[in-house]
Amino acid sequence: MKAVFKILFVLTGTLLFSFVLKDNSAFETTPYKVEIPQGFPDIKVPDDNQLTKERIDLGRMLFYDPILSVDSSISCASCHKQEFAFADTVPISPGVEGRLAGRNAPTLTNVAYNPTVLFDGFLQSLEMQILVPIQEHAEFDFNIVDIGKKLNQDSTYVKMSFAAYNRAPDPYVITRSISAFERTLISGNSKFDQEVYQKKKVMNRSEKRGMNLFYNELHCAECHSGFNFTNFSTQNNGLYEVYSDSGRQRVTELESDRALFKVPTLRNITLTAPYMHDGSIATLDEVIDHYEKGGKAHPNKNPKIQPFKLNKRERKDLINFLNCLTDTTFLTNKAFGNPF
Ligand code: HEC
Ligand code: HEC
Structure with missing residues (x-):
């Protein structure tokens, strides 16, 4: 403090x-x-x-x-x-x-x-x-x-x-x-943007199946919604039963805000491993494991986090969709690079 x-x-x-x-x-x-x-x-x-x-x-x-x-x-x-x-x-x-x-x-x-x-x-x-x-x-x-x-x-x-x-x-x-x-x-120039906003036909069938899982089956977009894949709120997604970081509670001192963290954007998610506020999850595959189990029991866990089961193909589809959020022009734009 x-x-x-x-x-x-x-x-x-x-x-x-x-x-x-x-x-x-x-x-x-x-x-x-x-x-x-x-x-x-x-x-x-x-x-x-x-x-x-x-x-x-x-x-x-x-x-x-x-x-x-x-x-x-x-x-x-x-x-x-x-x-x-x-x-x-x-x-x-x-x-x-x-x-x-x-x-x-x-x-x-x-x-x-x-x-x-x-x-x-x-x-x-x-x-x-x-x-x-x-x-x-x-x-x-x-x-x-x-x-x-x-x-x-x-x-x-x-x-x-x-x-x-x-x-x-x-x-x-x-x-x-x-x-x-x-x-x-x-x-804002990922494959997802080209397909959805620029109306080009660039996503393949697996990626589209993954998109359907993301939005319609698994309800990821309850939190990772809109153009930036976040509703800009703070939530608990059941990462731990007991957190060492008190999250939003540090700011508000409310028990109901304990272990709430900002919903992160999923843009360029393939590149930003490791994941979560403490970098404790190494790969997207393991992030899916986490959500598949419905997260850990935490009193503030959002009820939208519920267990589900994906078969091998569905899991691959979901990861292929998340890979569509990578914008390579962003990574190479010289205007953002080291000027020295
Ligand atoms: C109830 C809201 C909520 C739902 C529903 C949700 N998430 Fe999250 N997600 C979060 C929060 C909050 C975090 C950050 C947690 C932390 O930092 O400890 C997060 C983190 C992530 C991360 C890591 C991002 C990073 O940069 O570290 C990925 C990937 C992710 N979620 C994917 C998904 C997928 C895929 C689904 C659907 C299966 C999903 N989320 C459903 C709230 C949600
Ligand atoms: C030693 C590593 C490190 C350095 C150096 C660093 N940051 Fe960060 N940055 C972090 C970490 C860790 C967080 C998350 C902190 C938190 O949430 O409490 C963060 C968070 C941020 C955020 C908040 C992003 C968001 O969406 O909430 C911004 C913006 C940011 N940094 C910009 C900068 C700028 C500008 C500088 C240089 C003046 C800088 N950082 C230097 C590690 C670093």
Whole structure:
């Protein structure tokens, strides 16, 4: 809990910074419009952080720059890797000095749409989320004010910061620019999108049978629904009888929220193993084992999680459907890659 207070303290500081921000209409920027895939709603962008090319360029550099960690050893991209849809391949990603925190690094696929971030829905904006890895002992273990000072010693960053926000690098600029970059990480060109939204005939029979299982037989879309395969709620899917992570309860302190976690998107799911908030399930096959058994008995388990039985072919169909959610253009888009 101490870390949380530390974060709130810094947040208040950041809000004050934003309060003294002068009208910045005097400087010229290049407006940027995110291309919204067919079938997707518009993204919401905060009034004080409209997207511009200058902001996104700066945020992308910071995202890939280890300058954000106390010993300059790791960057955001150390745990959120483009080739794995901005997730990581280990259950728990090491922070500075190899320290391990308790949760699995989630994908940043379509993170612009998330009304809350973190597995327990703790924070309401990407801007605030930036402070978490920066402050966390097991992540960057640094201080955002000190990062601002370091960036001020780098003439490229000073120039880019003025071009983006008309001010020198500081917590305001750091949190906003990285968020601007994150909002561009849109993925909507998977085989599923081509078939369903772009009306091309690309899915084979097995994949379509798997889609039918997903939506109509197994009720996966009770939670993994809509264009982003999540209803954006927090739920318990019966991973354990007793959880070591209290999940949403950490935020609300309600017993009914114990061990509730955000319903994750299933986009690019083939690439984002291992799975669940703690990375405890290694493969999609084992995820299906988990759901087939109806999960473990937890008082808060959602009643929609019920046992079922799939034969070999059905199991293969379901996995083939989940593989259709991979968007290879997202993984190779140079605009999202390392600028250094
Ligand atoms: C050491 C590994 C690590 C580093 C470094 C790291 N993250 Fe994360 N990230 C995580 C983990 C683990 C979570 C889940 C934390 C939680 O839910 O409490 C997470 C969660 C997030 C989320 C929330 C996603 C969602 O949908 O809820 C965002 C956004 C994010 N990180 C962005 C960043 C940015 C930006 C940086 C750099 C400033 C960064 N991360 C650095 C591991 C890391
Ligand atoms: C009652 C809501 C609910 C239903 C129904 C549901 N899930 Fe989930 N699913 C979740 C939640 C919540 C998590 C995250 C749990 C955690 O982090 O511990 C999750 C996690 C997953 C993951 C891992 C995602 C990741 O990135 O780690 C996969 C894959 C998945 N579900 C597939 C399915 C499939 C397939 C079905 C249908 C058989 C299904 N789910 C039904 C709520 C649900």
